[in-house]
Amino acid sequence: MYKNFLRYIISVLFLLGVSGQANADFKVGFVYVGPTGDHGWTYQHDEGRKAVEAAGIKTTYVESVPEGADAERVIRQLAQSGHDLIFTTSFGYMDPTNKVAKDFPNVKFEHATGYKREHSNVSTYSARFYEGRTLLGHMAGKMTKTNVIGYIASFPIPEVIRGINAMTLAAQKVNPDIKTKIVWVFTWYDPGKESEAAQALIDQGADVIMQHTDSTAPVQVAEKAGVWSFGQASDMQRFAPKSILTSIIDDWAPYYVERSIAARDGTWKQQDTWHGLKEGMVAMAPYNSAMGSDLVKEVEQLQKDLASGKTHSFTGPIYDQKGNILVAEGSVADDGMLAGMNVYVKGVEGDIPQ
Amino acid sequence: MIKIEKRNDVSPSIYFLTPILAIFLTLFGGGIIFYVLGFNPIEALKFFFITPISDLYGFSELLIKATPLCLIAIGLSFCFKSNNWNIGAEGQLIFGGIVGGGVALLFYGHDGFYVLPIIILSGAIGGMIFAMIPAILKTYFNTNEILVSLMLVYVAKLLLDYLVVGPWSNPEGFNFPETRQFSESARMPILFDGLRIHAGIFITLITVFLSWLILYKTYLGFQIKVSGLSLKTAKYAGYKGKTMIIIVFMISGACAGLAGVGEITGPIGQLHRNISPDYGFTAIIVAFLGRLNPVGIIFASLIVALTYLGAETAQIFLQVPKYTGQVFQGMILFFLLGSDYLLFFKIKFLGLKKNEL
Numbered sequence: 054m055y056k057n058f059l060r061y062i063i064s065v066l067f068l069l070g071v072s073g074q075a076n077a078d079f080k081v082g083f084v085y086v087g088p089t090g091d092h093g094w095t096y097q098h099d100e101g102r103k104a105v106e107a108a109g110i111k112t113t114y115v116e117s118v119p120e121g122a123d124a125e126r127v128i129r130q131l132a133q134s135g136h137d138l139i140f141t142t143s144f145g146y147m148d149p150t151n152k153v154a155k156d157f158p159n160v161k162f163e164h165a166t167g168y169k170r171e172h173s174n175v176s177t178y179s180a181r182f183y184e185g186r187t188l189l190g191h192m193a194g195k196m197t198k199t200n201v202i203g204y205i206a207s208f209p210i211p212e213v214i215r216g217i218n219a220m221t222l223a224a225q226k227v228n229p230d231i232k233t234k235i236v237w238v239f240t241w242y243d244p245g246k247e248s249e250a251a252q253a254l255i256d257q258g259a260d261v262i263m264q265h266t267d268s269t270a271p272v273q274v275a276e277k278a279g280v281w282s283f284g285q286a287s288d289m290q291r292f293a294p295k296s297i298l299t300s301i302i303d304d305w306a307p308y309y310v311e312r313s314i315a316a317r318d319g320t321w322k323q324q325d326t327w328h329g330l331k332e333g334m335v336a337m338a339p340y341n342s343a344m345g346s347d348l349v350k351e352v353e354q355l356q357k358d359l360a361s362g363k364t365h366s367f368t369g370p371i372y373d374q375k376g377n378i379l380v381a382e383g384s385v386a387d388d389g390m391l392a393g394m395n396v397y398v399k400g401v402e403g404d405i406p407q
Numbered sequence: 408m409i410k411i412e413k414r415n416d417v418s419p420s421i422y423f424l425t426p427i428l429a430i431f432l433t434l435f436g437g438g439i440i441f442y443v444l445g446f447n448p449i450e451a452l453k454f455f456f457i458t459p460i461s462d463l464y465g466f467s468e469l470l471i472k473a474t475p476l477c478l479i480a481i482g483l484s485f486c487f488k489s490n491n492w493n494i495g496a497e498g499q500l501i502f503g504g505i506v507g508g509g510v511a512l513l514f515y516g517h518d519g520f521y522v523l524p525i526i527i528l529s530g531a532i533g534g535m536i537f538a539m540i541p542a543i544l545k546t547y548f549n550t551n552e553i554l555v556s557l558m559l560v561y562v563a564k565l566l567l568d569y570l571v572v573g574p575w576s577n578p579e580g581f582n583f584p585e586t587r588q589f590s591e592s593a594r595m596p597i598l599f600d601g602l603r604i605h606a607g608i609f610i611t612l613i614t615v616f617l618s619w620l621i622l623y624k625t626y627l628g629f630q631i632k633v634s635g636l637s638l639k640t641a642k643y644a645g646y647k648g649k650t651m652i653i654i655v656f657m658i659s660g661a662c663a664g665l666a667g668v669g670e671i672t673g674p675i676g677q678l679h680r681n682i683s684p685d686y687g688f689t690a691i692i693v694a695f696l697g698r699l700n701p702v703g704i705i706f707a708s709l710i711v712a713l714t715y716l717g718a719e720t721a722q723i724f725l726q727v728p729k730y731t732g733q734v735f736q737g738m739i740l741f742f743l744l745g746s747d748y749l750l751f752f753k754i755k756f757l758g759l760k761k762n763e764l
Contacts, residue, residue, distance in 0.1 A: 122471065122670060134723055208582070210581055
């Protein structure tokens with residue numbers, strides 16, 4: 054009797070301890086591809102992490118994890134050391150994330166910008182950055198005097214091509230004569246290469262520069278050359294106060310907080326998230342008043358319409374460079390087409406590097 | 408007045424003990440850095456140097472990380488011993504990876520035991536050929552091998568960039584800069600279930616043994632050492648300097664190529680832009696920390712590999728900045744070079760002489 058009672062007490066205490074621990078010890082891990090101070094991609098993910106921390110959840114991060122053989126070890130170590138939810142924030146972590154997820158079925162994984170969800174504990178998420186590009190295109194089309202828009206592109210993956218197309222379509226709508234010139238730098242972050250690319254585009258007559266790379270170098274070059282520019286990933290206004298018209302901001306904070314709370318409370322489910330202006334994953338930095346209050350009002354209205362779904366970035370008719378129809382008049386491109394986009398629309402110069 | 412004089416005799420045991428002294432000084436210096444950063448130094452050092460290898464998985468990871476470093480450093484020791492400054496092992500690694508990876512893609516979907524050996528061999532040859540460029544330019548055109556080999560690193564990197572973005576990119580990969588995953592037949596066999604340690608470690612051990620054999624038991628090894636000590640003596644003895652230079656570069660390149668092919672057929676399994684986190688440069692530290700001695704290099708590669716793993720664990724558990732790993736690597740080299748200086752030179756305090764006043 055006494056023994057049984059003791060056993061009961063011990064097991065209750067143990068259960069209490071375990072369940073109490075489960076909540077207090079709930080931890081979220083983040084794997085970053087760059088340093089937290091890059092003022093671009095990783096910086097914004099770290100802002101998201103800080104929001105999770107502010108919501109009362111413990112977090113850990115590992116920065117500058119190469120996308121090679123090291124990624125798997127880091128992800129595995131996070132899983133092993135008691136992290137319950139792990140965000141892997143670069144495309145190159147796709148295979149390692151899925152590999153580790155297989156061995157840790159009780160840990161949840163969230164992979165940014167990938168498409169593989171091989172196990173039920175892997176979700177993917179990305180943002181509809183192209184909606185922001187539509188706004189940039191509208192401004193660029195209105196602001197350009199030379200009708201040449203310079204675009205610094207990273208890799209010819211669908212996400213980047215989608216951005217180029219969305220921007221070009223929006224710019225054509227307000228200014229049919231514009232041409233989009235592209236320089237591929239084949240890097241996400243290389244201030245040297247990016248500033249050379251910006252200079253090359255300016256030399257070719259571009260008076261509006263935009264970038265799908267993460268450093269602040271292009272906007273600084275634009276500031277010096279006295280042409281317009283747009284920031285990327287975070288608000289880069291302080292690096293080029295005169296030149297920047299606005300920045301597309303990646304705001305991961307609401308998503309990270311929501312998913313972390315869901316995982317803590319046991320309501321986390323596998324999903325593929327693609328959020329945009331509506332949900333706030335894509336946000337716009339304050340508009341530069343130098344473009345005039347009329348244009349600011351126009352763009353703000355367009356932003357509202359894109360968020361509400363009244364306007365879609367890819368509304369037909371859309372033609373490719375050869376003039377073949379891609380999206381028929383009156384319809385919009387579906388997500389499947391957007392996800393695999395690998396042709397330029399009419400008005401973009403050059404070929405996609407293959 | 409202070410006078411610096413060369414020491415005439417350096418005890419060989421002290422020569423091999425100074426790297427260990429350098430490591431202890433690094434630990435001490437690291438402890439101070441952790442203390443200044445506001446961490447408990449003992450705890451931080453424990454997370455840095457003990458936690459990463461406290462289980463089997465960690466130990467396997469240590470070997471994975473040390474394997475390429477050891478291979479490259481072994482190759483470099485041939486060059487450095489003979490006064491040839493091959494700084495471009497990173498490029499030779501990448502080029503070996505490119506050639507090996509190209510062959511692996513060629514054999515995509517093929518089964519058969521012969522696939523992997525062919526890939527490994529072609530990777531080694533790739534690295535070898537790439538290393539011959541600075542060697543031939545040095546011997547026949549009198550160029551500086553440091554510059555040429557270093558510049559060729561960027562050539563190899565850009566070539567890899569071009570290939571994975573363009574012609575070799577995965578046709579089902581949405582244009583992402585990477586090739587297909589190699590077939591199973593092109594992958595290094597895993598030694599233990601659940602661990603990543605693969606058969607590449609045997610290649611490394613065999614290479615270490617062979618290099619010991621060549622360096623200490625063959626005429627070529629003797630030539631290499633003599634040329635390293637004094638080029639004039641080597642010439643006087645009638646050694647064919649040009650052939651030897653090309654041979655040491657070939658050995659060095661082949662080792663780096665093997666390291667590259669080991670990475671892509673081992674833990675990575677495909678070609679992409681980041682097949683090496685600068686192993687070729689870090690291996691230079693490893694080579695010198697190991698005193699250009701095969702056995703020393705094994706230990707040195709393990710220690711330097713540990714600084715990588717330690718930086719990750721320390722960030723996970725204590726949120727110590729990741730770059731402390733590089734600080735540790737730098738400190739090891741600094742203390743090693745510093746103690747070397749004191750080993751080979753002595754500082755004499757002479758006091759002031761009258762006539763100088």
